[in-house]
Amino acid sequence: MYKIKTYNKISVKGLDRFDRSKYEVASDINSPDGYILRSHKLHDEALPESVKAVARAGAGTNNVPVAEYSKKGVVVFNAPGANANAVKELVLSGMLLGSRGIIPGMNWAQSLTDMTDAAEMSALMEKQKSNFAGSELTGKTLGIVGLGAIGSLIADTALALGMKVIGYDPALSVEAAWRLPSQVARAENLQSLLARCDYVTLHVPAIEATHHLINEESLKSVKEGAVLLNFAREAIVDAAAVVQSLDAKKLRMYICDFPEPILLGRDDVYAMPHIGASTAEAEENCAIMGADQLMDYLENGNIRNSVNFPAVQMERSGPGARITFCNDNVSGVLGHVLSVLADNSVNVVDMVNKSRGDIAYNIIDVEQAPADDVVAAIKAVEHVITVRVI
Numbered sequence: 001m002y003k004i005k006t007y008n009k010i011s012v013k014g015l016d017r018f019d020r021s022k023y024e025v026a027s028d029i030n031s032p033d034g035y036i037l038r039s040h041k042l043h044d045e046a047l048p049e050s051v052k053a054v055a056r057a058g059a060g061t062n063n064v065p066v067a068e069y070s071k072k073g074v075v076v077f078n079a080p081g082a083n084a085n086a087v088k089e090l091v092l093s094g095m096l097l098g099s100r101g102i103i104p105g106m107n108w109a110q111s112l113t114d115m116t117d118a119a120e121m122s123a124l125m126e127k128q129k130s131n132f133a134g135s136e137l138t139g140k141t142l143g144i145v146g147l148g149a150i151g152s153l154i155a156d157t158a159l160a161l162g163m164k165v166i167g168y169d170p171a172l173s174v175e176a177a178w179r180l181p182s183q184v185a186r187a188e189n190l191q192s193l194l195a196r197c198d199y200v201t202l203h204v205p206a207i208e209a210t211h212h213l214i215n216e217e218s219l220k221s222v223k224e225g226a227v228l229l230n231f232a233r234e235a236i237v238d239a240a241a242v243v244q245s246l247d248a249k250k251l252r253m254y255i256c257d258f259p260e261p262i263l264l265g266r267d268d269v270y271a272m273p274h275i276g277a278s279t280a281e282a283e284e285n286c287a288i289m290g291a292d293q294l295m296d297y298l299e300n301g302n303i304r305n306s307v308n309f310p311a312v313q314m315e316r317s318g319p320g321a322r323i324t325f326c327n328d329n330v331s332g333v334l335g336h337v338l339s340v341l342a343d344n345s346v347n348v349v350d351m352v353n354k355s356r357g358d359i360a361y362n363i364i365d366v367e368q369a370p371a372d373d374v375v376a377a378i379k380a381v382e383h384v385i386t387v388r389v390i
């Protein structure tokens with residue numbers, strides 16, 4: 001029986017993927033084999049030795065101590081693209097809210113509860129509505145920082161609305177580049193994007209390189225009257241610098257999914273409570289992807305969409321057993337393990353070996369399950385981190 005510990009509210013559609021004759025799934029469970037979680041922060045929690053893999057039912061993995069888990073041979077998965085449409089739609093809402101007097105206009109209308117005469121109210125509306133006038137998105141320029149799953153969907157939508165789109169992404173993958181509409185103009189650096197855009201939206205991961213990407217210095221380049229949208233992460237934007245820029249009437253508005261005390265109580269900030277991925281569809285997609293990847297790893301050792309391990313998949317080679325192991329990515333380890341198998345007359349049927357950074361991962365199908373002392377001998381090979389027989 002495999003045991004899965006859940007954190008956060010994970011969609012039932014995803015949890016239902018776990019066949020309950022093989023899996024126990026609960027938020028409170030001892031010695032779990034795997035975790036499935038959303039934004040719960042794992043940095044301050046001890047990791048039980050039983051944990052083999054962690055599935056982040058979402059995109060960002062900054063709530064998981066990935067480097068530390070890698071050293072322990074724990075595979076971390078995410079769900080790339082599974083919630084991208086939900087974020088895209090909220091960013092679009094943010095741009096619309098930033099272009100018109102929607103929220104102040106509605107708040108004003110809702111405040112007129114003392115009025116009883118409909119005709120009088122109608123006359124007042126017509127008199128006051130100019131206070132809530134705005135401008136259109138069509139013809140404006142949108143800058144997208146980070147052109148991955150979310151950024152590229154936003155580019156499509158903005159172009160369909162008649163906006164001009166400029167993108168900046170120094171780490172763009174070939175796959176992401178293929179997805180990108182050809183009309184997206186390329187900015188050579190962040191400064192040049194900020195200087196040219198009426199709206200700027202951020203879609204980069206929270207990593208060291210993006211910490212306070214938007215800061216006092218970069219905001220000097222921003223076009224006067226621009227609207228900045230941050231539906232990526234709090235750490236990417238220095239909120240104090242944003243407040244300074246808003247106070248100086250350089251930035252016109254800051255619209256984000258990450259409220260901070262310094263941002264609240266201002267008319268020029270709209271802060272939402274991290275609801276970018278909170279749609280039924282995104283929650284389902286993420287949970288299903290996370291659960292499927294976790295199960296395939298636990299049952300077959302296959303790895304898809306990991307953020308720290310290489311992608312490795314191999315069809316089962318008939319009866320017999322499968323040995324999987326991960327090791328530090330140094331030479332000689334696989335040879336050593338194969339000689340342990342040969343010395344113990346365990347015949348190899350098929351195998352695959354891949355590496356990513358400091359980690360190497362191997363799947364070896366063998367004719368018969370290795371005895372416990374053979375598994376112990378593999379575990380004892382220098383630089384081997386974890387071994388499983390499945």
Ligand SMILES: NC(=O)C1=CN([C@@H]2O[C@H](COP(=O)(O)OP(=O)(O)OC[C@H]3O[C@@H](n4cnc5c(N)ncnc54)[C@H](O)[C@@H]3O)[C@@H](O)[C@H]2O)C=CC1
Pocket residue numbers: 058059060061080081083084087145146147148149150151168169170171172173176203204205206209210231232233257274275276277278
């Ligand atoms: N508000 C919410 O609920 C959600 C927020 N997010 C956040 O959005 C981020 C992006 O999500 P996806 O588009 O799905 O990820 P993705 O991995 O598909 O795209 C990220 C893009 O950022 C680029 N990038 C990396 N470093 C960069 C830099 N220094 N400058 C410019 N571009 C850089 C990468 O090359 C990549 O193309 C996530 O890491 C997460 O933090 C994601 C989903 C929901």
Ligand SMILES: O=C(O)C(=O)COP(=O)(O)O
Pocket residue numbers: 038039040057058059060061083274276277278
């Ligand atoms: O997928 C992401 O990176 C998100 O920020 C979504 O977070 P959530 O799963 O809604 O807690």
